[in-house]
Amino acid sequence: MAGPVAFFAVFFAYPVAAIVGRGLDVGGAWQFGRIGEVLGDPDILQVLWFTSWQALASTALTLLIALPGAYVFARFDFPGKQLLRAAVTVPFVLPTVVVGTAFLALLGRGGMLDQLWGVRLDTTVWAILLAHVFFNYAVVVRTVGGLWSQLDPRQEEAARVLGASRFAAWRKVTLPALGPAVAAASLMVFLFTFTSFGVVQILGGPAFSTLEVEIYRQTAQLLDLPTAAVLTLAQFAAVGAILALHAWTVRRRESALRLVDPAQTARRPRGAGQWSLLSGVVASVAALILVPLGVLVQRSLDTPGGYGFGYYQALQSQGAGGGTFLVPPVDAIWNSLQYALVATAIALVIGGLAAAALTRRAGPLVRGFDALLMLPLGVSAVTVGFGFLITLDKPPLDLRSSWILVPLAQALVGVPFVVRTMLPVLRAVDGRLREAAAVLGASPLRAWREVDLPMVRRALLVAAGFAFAVSLGEFGATVFIARPDNPTLPVAVARLLGRAGDLNYGQAMALSTILMLVCAVSLLVLERIRTDRSGEF
Amino acid sequence: MLRLEGVSVRFGARAALDAVDLEVADHETVCVLGPSGSGKSTLLRVVAGLQEASGKVFLDGTDQSGVPVHRRGVGLMFQDHQLFPQRDVAGNVAFGLRMRGAGRAEQVRRVAELLELVGLPGAQGRAIAALSGGEQQRVALARALAPQPKLLMLDEPLGQLDRGLRERLVVELRELFGQLGTTVLAVTHDQGEAFALADRVVVMREGRVAQVGTPLEVWQRPASEFVARFLGFDNVVSATVSGEVADTPWGKVPVVPGALQGECRLLVRPAGVRLVPVDDGLRCTVRARTFRGHHVAVILEPAVGPPLEAECPPAEAPDAGATVGAAFTAGDVVLLPPEPDRA
Numbered sequence: 001m002a003g004p005v006a007f008f009a010v011f012f013a014y015p016v017a018a019i020v021g022r023g024l025d026v027g028g029a030w031q032f033g034r035i036g037e038v039l040g041d042p043d044i045l046q047v048l049w050f051t052s053w054q055a056l057a058s059t060a061l062t063l064l065i066a067l068p069g070a071y072v073f074a075r076f077d078f079p080g081k082q083l084l085r086a087a088v089t090v091p092f093v094l095p096t097v098v099v100g101t102a103f104l105a106l107l108g109r110g111g112m113l114d115q116l117w118g119v120r121l122d123t124t125v126w127a128i129l130l131a132h133v134f135f136n137y138a139v140v141v142r143t144v145g146g147l148w149s150q151l152d153p154r155q156e157e158a159a160r161v162l163g164a165s166r167f168a169a170w171r172k173v174t175l176p177a178l179g180p181a182v183a184a185a186s187l188m189v190f191l192f193t194f195t196s197f198g199v200v201q202i203l204g205g206p207a208f209s210t211l212e213v214e215i216y217r218q219t220a221q222l223l224d225l226p227t228a229a230v231l232t233l234a235q236f237a238a239v240g241a242i243l244a245l246h247a248w249t250v251r252r253r254e255s256a257l258r259l260v261d262p263a264q265t266a267r268r269p270r271g272a273g274q275w276s277l278l279s280g281v282v283a284s285v286a287a288l289i290l291v292p293l294g295v296l297v298q299r300s301l302d303t304p305g306g307y308g309f310g311y312y313q314a315l316q317s318q319g320a321g322g323g324t325f326l327v328p329p330v331d332a333i334w335n336s337l338q339y340a341l342v343a344t345a346i347a348l349v350i351g352g353l354a355a356a357a358l359t360r361r362a363g364p365l366v367r368g369f370d371a372l373l374m375l376p377l378g379v380s381a382v383t384v385g386f387g388f389l390i391t392l393d394k395p396p397l398d399l400r401s402s403w404i405l406v407p408l409a410q411a412l413v414g415v416p417f418v419v420r421t422m423l424p425v426l427r428a429v430d431g432r433l434r435e436a437a438a439v440l441g442a443s444p445l446r447a448w449r450e451v452d453l454p455m456v457r458r459a460l461l462v463a464a465g466f467a468f469a470v471s472l473g474e475f476g477a478t479v480f481i482a483r484p485d486n487p488t489l490p491v492a493v494a495r496l497l498g499r500a501g502d503l504n505y506g507q508a509m510a511l512s513t514i515l516m517l518v519c520a521v522s523l524l525v526l527e528r529i530r531t532d533r534s535g536e537f
Numbered sequence: 538m539l540r541l542e543g544v545s546v547r548f549g550a551r552a553a554l555d556a557v558d559l560e561v562a563d564h565e566t567v568c569v570l571g572p573s574g575s576g577k578s579t580l581l582r583v584v585a586g587l588q589e590a591s592g593k594v595f596l597d598g599t600d601q602s603g604v605p606v607h608r609r610g611v612g613l614m615f616q617d618h619q620l621f622p623q624r625d626v627a628g629n630v631a632f633g634l635r636m637r638g639a640g641r642a643e644q645v646r647r648v649a650e651l652l653e654l655v656g657l658p659g660a661q662g663r664a665i666a667a668l669s670g671g672e673q674q675r676v677a678l679a680r681a682l683a684p685q686p687k688l689l690m691l692d693e694p695l696g697q698l699d700r701g702l703r704e705r706l707v708v709e710l711r712e713l714f715g716q717l718g719t720t721v722l723a724v725t726h727d728q729g730e731a732f733a734l735a736d737r738v739v740v741m742r743e744g745r746v747a748q749v750g751t752p753l754e755v756w757q758r759p760a761s762e763f764v765a766r767f768l769g770f771d772n773v774v775s776a777t778v779s780g781e782v783a784d785t786p787w788g789k790v791p792v793v794p795g796a797l798q799g800e801c802r803l804l805v806r807p808a809g810v811r812l813v814p815v816d817d818g819l820r821c822t823v824r825a826r827t828f829r830g831h832h833v834a835v836i837l838e839p840a841v842g843p844p845l846e847a848e849c850p851p852a853e854a855p856d857a858g859a860t861v862g863a864a865f866t867a868g869d870v871v872l873l874p875p876e877p878d879r880a
Contacts, residue, residue, distance in 0.1 A: 435587050436619040438606035441636035441684060446607075450632075454623045 004354035004415075005369070011408050012376060015387025016236075020229045022390065039230065044214070048234070051210040054125060055194040058132035062189050063182070065133055065284055066140035072281040073141055074148035076274070077266045084285065085141075090520050091289060092138040095473025096198025097490040098512040098519075101497065102292040103131045103203055105299045105509060127203045132196065134288055136189040143185040144178060149266065151177055191242050195235065197381065197476045198490070202497065211235045212476065216382045220480070232383045243374050296516065300509035304502060311506035312514075332492040333514060336472055339403075339488060343410035343471035344464055350411065351418025351463065358419070359426040373419050376412040381476025385409060388481050403486065409477040414467030421466060425459040426452075469519050489515045538563045538720045539584065539688055544592035546579050546744075553579040554590065555744040561688070566714055566721040568735030570728060572767060576744040577724035578616070581690045584722065585613045597687060607636070612686030616693045618677040620665045626652070626676050627661035633684035651679040654713065671702050678710075682719070689714075691723040695730055707733040728768055732756065740764050762873050765804045772810070772845055776803035778872065786842030787819055791867040802873040807834065809869020810847035812855065818862030821845065823855050837863055 039045070073085060091099060107127045151174060159169035197212040204213065211231055218228040269278050303310035315330040354373055376384070388405055429452055437447040475490040482491050489511060496508035539561040546554040553576045561567045569577045582588035584596075586606040594601040601609060612633075620629050630651055631644045639647070652660055655675040660668075668676065674695070681689060694710070695703045711734055714721050725731050731738050732752040740748040740755065748760035759765035762773050776783040776790065778798050783790045785803055792803075811818075812835070821837035824844065833854035837845040845863060855861050 430619065432615060432617075432619045433621060435585075435606070436613075436615055436621070437632070437636075438587070439585050439609075439611065439613040440633035440680070441607045441610075442632075443605070443607050446636065451621065 004350050004357065004373075007350050008372065011388075012379075012384065012412055015391045016232070016379060016383055018391040019225070019383055019387040020232055022225055022229070039234070044227075044231070047209050047211060047214045050208060051194060054128060054132075054208075054210070055190050055196075057125075058129050058136070058193040059186050059189045061129055062133045062136045062140055063186060065288070066137045067144065067182075068277060069137065069281045069285065070141050070145035070148055072278055073145045075153075075266055076269045076278055078269065078278060084282070086524055088141055088285060088289060089138040090293070090516070091134050092136070094135075094519055095475060095490045095493075095515055096135070096196070097202065097475050097493045098296070098473070098515050099131050099135055099292075100199045100202030101493060101508060101512045102296040103127055103134070103199075104497075105295045106292050108203075125208060128196075128200055128208060130288065131199045131203060132189075132193045134292060135199065136192055137285075137289065139188050139192070140185045143188070144181045147181040148174075148178060187242055187245055191239065191377065194238065194242070195377075195380065198494075202494075212380055212382060215380050216476070219382060219386050228383070228386075232380050235380050239375070239379060293516065296509060297513050300506065300513040303506060311503070311510040314503060314507055315510055332487045332489050332511070333518075335482075335486050336489040336515075337518075339406045339410060340468050340472040342404070342407035343414055343474075344467045346407060346411035347414030347418050347467040347471070348460070348464055351415040351467070352422060352460070354415070355419045355422035355426055358423060374416050377416050381409075381413070381474070382480070384412065385477030385480030388477070405481045406478055406486075406488070407471070409481060410471030410474045411467070412477075413474055414470050417466040417470055418463040421463040422456070422459050425456055429455050465522050465525060469522050472515070472519060472522075538565075538597060539722065540593075540595040540598075541580075541584070542593040542595070544580075544583055544590050544594065546576070546583060546588060546590045552744045554583065556592070557744070557746055559739060559746065561720060561722055563720055564718045565736050566711070566723070566734060567737045567739060568731035569722070569724040569739045569741055570731040570767075571724075571726065571741035571747075573726055574743075575741040577726075577741055578692055579744075580741075581613060581692055581722065581724055584688070584690060585609065585611055610684075610687055612681035612684065612689040614677050614681045614689070614691045614694060616696060618673050620673060620676060620680070622665050624665070625661065626657070626663045626665070626668070629665065629676055630679045630683050632680060637684055647683055648679075651683055654682075655679045656709070670698055671706070674698065674706070682717070687720065689719050689721050691721065693725055694723055695727075696725070703730070704733075710734060740767065742767075758871060759804065759873065762802050762804075765871070765873060770804055770806060772805040772807065773873070774803055774843060775875075776801055776872075778803075781867070783870070783872075787839055787845065787863075787865075788841070790865045790870055792870050792872065793867050796872055801875055804871040804873055805845075805865055806869040806871070807846045807848040809866040810837075810845060811864045811866060812847060812849055812853070813862040813864045815860055815862045818864035819845075821861055821863050823857050823859045823861060825857055826854055837861070839863065 039048075069088070073081070073088075104127075107130075155173050155177075156169045159173045160166070164172060194210070195212050196210055197216065200208060200210045200213050201216070204210075209217070211234065215228050215231045215235070218224045218231065269275050300311055301307045301309070315328065351373075354369070358369065388409055433451045434444075434447045437451050438444070442450055472488075473490055474488075475494065478488050479491050479494065482488050487495065493508050493511050493515070496504045496511065539559070541557055541559040544554055544557045544559075545552060555576075557576075557580065559567075559580075569580060571577050579588055583590040584594055586601065586604060586609050596609065596611070621632065624632070627645075627648050630648045631639075634644045634647055648661060649658075652658055655678050657672060657675050657679070660672070660676070665673070665676070678694075681691075695706055698706065707730060713719075721734075723731075723734060725734075732755075735752060738748075738750060738752050738755050739746055740760075742763050748755055748764050750758075750760075755764065756768065759768060759770070765773060774785045774787065776785045777800050778784075778792060778796055780798075781792055781794055781796070783792050783796075783801075783803055790803065790805065819842075820840045823835055824838045825836045827834045827836075828851065831851075832848045833851050835847045835849060835854060837847055839845055847863060
């Protein structure tokens with residue numbers, strides 16, 4: 001446990017504390033007055049208000065659209081189910097920048113809807129909400145649907161036999177069992193949308209700004225550190241509260257439910273009602289998830305001279321970007337892959353150690369550590385990135401010019417995923433199997449290799465895949481610390497989008513498509529080795 | 538083979554094992570018998586090295602303090618088998634051989650030999666999940682036997698099996714251990730299992746040894762009220778012995794000549810309670826009767842004293858509600874030491 005704690009202390013707590021301290025500590029005196037001042041500012045109140053209500057609206061909308069999907073994936077068997085399930089999950093591991101870009105291509109100026117019907121949504125909040133649904137659909141389907149598929153349908157049948165109508169049986173038996181899972185999923189969605197950065201940055205324009213975007217603006221553009229510090233604290237408090245709630249519902253979800261093999265509960269839909277529900281879900285998945293992804297690909301191929309790979313070719317030359325880059329954009333692919341590999345390795349080591357520690361010990365301290373591990377998901381990535389810049393630039397830890405800074409920041413976001421994936425599997429390994437091996441003559445190390453490793457190997461691969469995809473798409477922190485001559489894919493996309501001109505726009509689309517493909521491929525590989533036991537996401 | 542000297546284990550304030558001394562000779566089968574929570578499983582874990590304990594454990598005369606689990610060379614069959622789910626039957630049985638660096642050919646030969654021995658020939662390639670409870674049992678046994686441990690320990694070896702299978706396996710196990718000359722230390726809460734399997738029985742109570750003896754000795758002469766009650770004998774009362782008669786709540790009860798005089802506890806085995814005409818014995822009402830196959834257990838409500846259990850042939854069993862007399866046979870009366878800690 002000491003390793004992960006030290007890691008988090010040095011690379012998470014220290015930078016965040018330093019930047020908050022720098023903001024609030026002027027000339028040796030703590031300026032707590034700033035807190036009231038900033039939080040009293042009408043503009044900031046506006047941001048706080050928007051952040052909260054868009055997160056609530058996004059969560060409600062996601063639940064509304066994804067719950068029927070969860071039911072369909074849990075209870076129905078239909079051709080192409082595996083493929084559809086994978087497709088639904090792709091957005092979750094997509095970089096926010098790509099999601100923003102895809103919706104821009106769909107709903108923005110000159111976007112597909114604009115061309116077809118003259119409809120533009122990029123100036124309205126709807127673009128943000130839809131992008132959030134797109135992004136979080138999988139969270140609901142995975143969390144709720146995963147549990148739903150393991151609920152024994154015979155419980156509902158028992159209620160029917162006792163005289164409950166079909167709806168009453170669902171309401172009295174299934175809904176209470178699903179409740180904690182729905183609550184946990186809602187909280188995750190709320191958390192992700194509350195701290196949304198890339199999507200809002202690209203789609204929000206000047207009109208809409210979340211806390212995270214505002215922190216970025218205050219830090220990077222206005223250089224108003226005190227305001228940024230207060231905002232970071234505000235977000236920190238909100239996220240802490242959300243996480244505490246999440247931990248509580250997750251624990252309740254572990255309450256004794258009788259679970260069965262999901263393969264036994266799904267069957268082919270019967271009757272017009274079930275078929276129309278299925279087609280409704282497939283249609284909504286197509287409209288919300290497949291179309292934006294498709295448009296992204298289409299835009300990347302739609303050059304002024306007709307369809308072709310012009311934009312992709314342009315990525316290879318440095319000058320084409322109009323001086324945006326010191327290196328050809330295509331180099332960003334290679335950079336991203338290298339960073340992501342290193343970040344994955346770090347996340348696996350730290351996350352694996354943390355998960356092992358959490359399995360072996362119990363008590364309030366450990367539960368607190370468990371919750372702490374989730375914090376990087378919610379704490380302003382912008383703050384972390386900027387914190388890295390100002391704290392890790394002097395001895396004993398002078399890493400400012402080192403390439404390791406980027407993977408370190410990305411690993412922070414990957415660790416929670418590794419822990420969440422490994423924990424259920426590690427907990428499922430019966431300690432007495434190790435004892436059985438020891439009695440038969442296996443040394444402790446040998447027993448670990450012979451007993452634990454074969455069981456954990458799959459979960460380890462899944463965790464690695466998640467960490468890889470997440471660090472590949474990390475934007476908020478990377479945008480600060482990636483060096484101009486070594487941009488990552490999301491940073492390159494954002495820079496291209498920030499420039500005018502068809503060529504830049506087309507190149508952004510092309511780069512996003514490449515990023516999407518890399519993420520999708522790693523996800524498809526995961527889907528093949530994924531077991532139902534592994535992972536709470 | 539195995540010797541324990543003053544072995545104690547404490548979990549917090551509770552002593553799971555309290556200064557236990559025990560000896561198991563070569564080729565002997567010893568069964569530790571006791572209710573759950575009496576420290577039986579802890580005893581096996583101490584011998585295997587899975588549980589820290591004070592006191593000394595000797596195997597073949599060598600002190601085992603500081604010897605890690607995997608170097609002790611004992612076999613342990615876990616209560617719920619703990620077969621490795623990701624390996625097939627052969628992979629499980631060969632595990633101990635692999636740990637000892639046995640060659641491929643030897644592994645294959647030994648696995649076939651052992652599966653033959655436990656009555657599962659040709660099961661090498663089967664998945665663990667596809668085995669029935671009884672088959673898992675046999676695989677677990679083969680796995681424990683494969684590395685030829687100097688001492689084989691069994692934790693509730695037949696615990697989860699149904700009755701018929703259990704009775705058959707007890708006989709098979711006994712034959713097998715005799716044939717292999719294995720030294721066995723088993724624990725169980727089932728007296729039938731212990732008596733059928735063991736050369737010697739050790740009865741445990743709250744971490745202490747309550748009685749050691751052959752199955753016959755323990756059955757005939759329980760050393761204490763606890764052992765008597767654990768074996769299912771409930772006809773226990775306080776008594777004062779003078780001469781060949783004991784004074785009890787049930788009246789005068791005959792005892793064998795030479796019995797220790799004075800205050801004691803007294804057990805009458807149900808077989809020693811004879812049903813006689815009302816005027817010839819203690820006047821009782823028949824409260825209940827339970828058919829037990831070769832005999833009927835009759836619960837009597839005596840005019841004085843606590844309820845009394847009697848055993849009688851099915852043909853002679855009185856109906857519930859009948860009034861009968863009860864008389865006692867001296868040979869089935871056992872005198873137990875007074876138990877100060879039991880009211």
